[in-house]
Amino acid sequence: MSDYLIGLGNNDSKTRKKADEDFVTFWADQAKNLHWFERWHDILQWDPPFGRWFVGGKINASYNALDVIVQKNPAKTALLWEGKDGESRVITYHDLWIEVNKFSNVLKSLGVQKGDRITIYLPMVPELLVSMLACARIGAIHSVIFSGFSAKSIKDRVEDSGSKIVITADGGFRRGNVIKLKETVDEAISGLDFVQNVVVLERAKIPIIMSSKDKKWSDLMKYASPDCEPEKLESTHPLYILYTSGTTGKPKGVLHGTGGYLTHLYSTFKWIFDIRDSDVYFCTADIGWVTGHSYVVYGPLLHGATQVMYEGAPDFPTHARMWEIIQKYKVTIFYTTPTALRMFMKFGDGIPNSYDLSSLRLLGTVGEPINPEVWKWYYDVIGKKKCPIVDTWWQTETGGAMITAVPGLETIHLRPGSATRPIPGVDIAVVDEAGNEVAPETKGYLVVRKPWPGMLLTLWNDDEKYKLAYWSKYKTSYYSGDYSIKDKDGYLWMLGRADDVLKVAGHRLGTAELESGFVSHKSVAESAVCGIPHDVKGEAIIAFVVLRDGYSGSETLKNEIILHIRNVIGPIASPEQLYFVTRLPKTRSGKIMRRLLKAIAKGDEIGDISTLENEAAVSEVQIAFEEVKQSIKKNYTK
Numbered sequence: 118m119s120d121y122l123i124g125l126g127n128n129d130s131k132t133r134k135k136a137d138e139d140f141v142t143f144w145a146d147q148a149k150n151l152h153w154f155e156r157w158h159d160i161l162q163w164d165p166p167f168g169r170w171f172v173g174g175k176i177n178a179s180y181n182a183l184d185v186i187v188q189k190n191p192a193k194t195a196l197l198w199e200g201k202d203g204e205s206r207v208i209t210y211h212d213l214w215i216e217v218n219k220f221s222n223v224l225k226s227l228g229v230q231k232g233d234r235i236t237i238y239l240p241m242v243p244e245l246l247v248s249m250l251a252c253a254r255i256g257a258i259h260s261v262i263f264s265g266f267s268a269k270s271i272k273d274r275v276e277d278s279g280s281k282i283v284i285t286a287d288g289g290f291r292r293g294n295v296i297k298l299k300e301t302v303d304e305a306i307s308g309l310d311f312v313q314n315v316v317v318l319e320r321a322k323i324p325i326i327m328s329s330k331d332k333k334w335s336d337l338m339k340y341a342s343p344d345c346e347p348e349k350l351e352s353t354h355p356l357y358i359l360y361t362s363g364t365t366g367k368p369k370g371v372l373h374g375t376g377g378y379l380t381h382l383y384s385t386f387k388w389i390f391d392i393r394d395s396d397v398y399f400c401t402a403d404i405g406w407v408t409g410h411s412y413v414v415y416g417p418l419l420h421g422a423t424q425v426m427y428e429g430a431p432d433f434p435t436h437a438r439m440w441e442i443i444q445k446y447k448v449t450i451f452y453t454t455p456t457a458l459r460m461f462m463k464f465g466d467g468i469p470n471s472y473d474l475s476s477l478r479l480l481g482t483v484g485e486p487i488n489p490e491v492w493k494w495y496y497d498v499i500g501k502k503k504c505p506i507v508d509t510w511w512q513t514e515t516g517g518a519m520i521t522a523v524p525g526l527e528t529i530h531l532r533p534g535s536a537t538r539p540i541p542g543v544d545i546a547v548v549d550e551a552g553n554e555v556a557p558e559t560k561g562y563l564v565v566r567k568p569w570p571g572m573l574l575t576l577w578n579d580d581e582k583y584k585l586a587y588w589s590k591y592k593t594s595y596y597s598g599d600y601s602i603k604d605k606d607g608y609l610w611m612l613g614r615a616d617d618v619l620k621v622a623g624h625r626l627g628t629a630e631l632e633s634g635f636v637s638h639k640s641v642a643e644s645a646v647c648g649i650p651h652d653v654k655g656e657a658i659i660a661f662v663v664l665r666d667g668y669s670g671s672e673t674l675k676n677e678i679i680l681h682i683r684n685v686i687g688p689i690a691s692p693e694q695l696y697f698v699t700r701l702p703k704t705r706s707g708k709i710m711r712r713l714l715k716a717i718a719k720g721d722e723i724g725d726i727s728t729l730e731n732e733a734a735v736s737e738v739q740i741a742f743e744e745v746k747q748s749i750k751k752n753y754t755k
């Protein structure tokens with residue numbers, strides 16, 4: 118393993134020791150790195166399963182992300198924004214600060230108050246950050262929706278959060294096409310009378326229909342004052358809601374606070390990326406996902422980092438787009454997903470090899486397990502065997518990274534495919550059904566045994582669901598929903614989800630949410646969805662559909678249903694394959710035998726699957742297997 122012994126010369130053994138001795142005081146010491154208007158009186162109020170950090174402390178996220186930096190170094194570049202067709206913008210911390218102040222005043226002029234929810238549906242443009250930070254400045258709670266989501270998905274989220282303002286753009290660009298975002302928002306909010314205004318950024322400069330609710334970004338900003346005092350907010354004040362998929366049909370509104378969340382991000386950004394003043398950081402995540410919230414918006418800005426923000430797709434207009442950007446901006450830290458890496462690897466080494474990537478000093482991955490071959494390719498071809506790779510495991514709910522190498526803190530032998538060890542100050546274990554720690558090299562469930570500062574406050578408007586989803590399997594530990602193995606040296610190997618959640622190209626999708634999407638098509642009586650391994654996306658969606666009486670399977674109907682699911686959820690929900698079947702295999706208790714479906718989709722034989730469903734008798738599984746296979750042949754052939 119010595120090939121992968123990598124550190125950055127930082128050998129701080131004290132930090133981890135302190136964290137092990139007393140994690141509460143340890144996190145309070147980390148929180149002191151932030152600016153507080155008033156110091157907290159309680160570091161942690163732990164009323165299981167609700168954790169509240171730095172209670173009594175007064176803080177503001179936008180003040181920490183902007184004012185603190187502007188006071189020291191206003192001319193520092195915050196964003197090197199790269200748009201489509203080589204369009205670009207350089208934005209300093211001072212520029213960003215002015216825009217945020219102005220937009221905070223715009224929001225106030227629209228009647229936005231502390232605690233109000235604001236939905237943001239924007240492409241990857243600097244105004245997305247401006248909108249989020251302006252909400253944070255005045256204590257409004259932002260709810261950002263990925264700009265690839267459909268009108269129906271937006272409607273559900275706007276309704277659940279009760280947002281009174283929606284911020285969007287006329288259109289965004291994707292692979293050379295204009296996506297009409299404003300039109301989608303109009304459809305989403307029709308009938309939602311509590312939405313008072315829609316703010317429209319003129320990004321694509323396409324004609325749009327404006328109603329009396331609609332206000333143009335440029336009109337509102339024209340006379341806005343560049344001076345807005347940040348609200349002195351409680352540390353526990355909600356910073357944002359981010360909807361994510363779970364095991365039930367409805368997305369969950371993960372609610373994050375301010376002081377604890379920012380402490381987690383400040384610390385992890387420093388430990389993981391060893392951020393330095395001269396660095397050019399590039400995280401390819403869309404801000405619509407948690408990685409973008411934590412490691413494009415809050416983490417880097419808290420450190421006054423310079424980062425590349427990219428609007429387009431990673432492989433458009435050419436397969437060299439990422440390497441071109443790294444060369445152009447002399448990127449030093451590159452943080453991306455295994456899905457993107459698998460795709461780049463398929464394009465061949467010749468492409469990255471013809472670019473100057475020598476500025477890189479640190480590489481990262483997030484969102485899914487990384488195959489060791491891909492890890493090695495990343496290490497050899499992109500990092501030229503000189504850059505450590507940080508494989509960071511975490512979740513929307515954890516707020517920030519939980520398991521990862523921390524080269525900014527210590528030297529560690531990296532192992533391709535392992536996220537290595539928990540960060541200092543978090544207590545992670547691999548346990549069995551009963552909650553007992555399993556022996557090394559044994560598969561179990563990953564749990565967090567102590568509260569951590571980035572932990573979600575709750576699920577928006579639903580404390581009961583919060584308790585049920587994360588704290589009912591084990592009463593005193595947070596249940597992550599992931600399988601893991603700890604090797605004998607304490608390295609953790611993440612093995613994917615243990616629940617009915619899929620990870621498609623790193624995006625989280627619940628099978629129940631997908632199934633209710635399919636069933637909402639007029640021809641579909643019942644549906645079941647499973648994931649099968651995919652060589653680029655990690656996992657691909659396979660749908661099994663039982664049609665209503667009067668419908669029969671055909672290529673046309675298949676395409677219609679696929680189009681429907683894209684409209685209901687978004688293009689990321691497109692199934693790789695859709696099978697029409699006459700019935701779904703279920704256990705006696707009515708649970709769909711998802712692993713059996715998976716086996717059918719993968720073309721496995723019955724011998725491999727007869728023991729898969731522990732809730733069903735072997736004979737029952739065998740019968741179901743044959744029936745489903747037969748009905749696929751009968752009804753529809755590819």
Ligand code: WTA
Nearest residue numbers: 483484485486508509510511512513611625
């Ligand atoms: C998976 C993304 C393996 C995991 C930040 C988790 C990972 C889910 C890794 C959360 C990793 C994330 N190795 N698996 N390094 N990082 N995951 O909420 O299954 O979109 O539960 O947050 O992604 O997905 P989410």
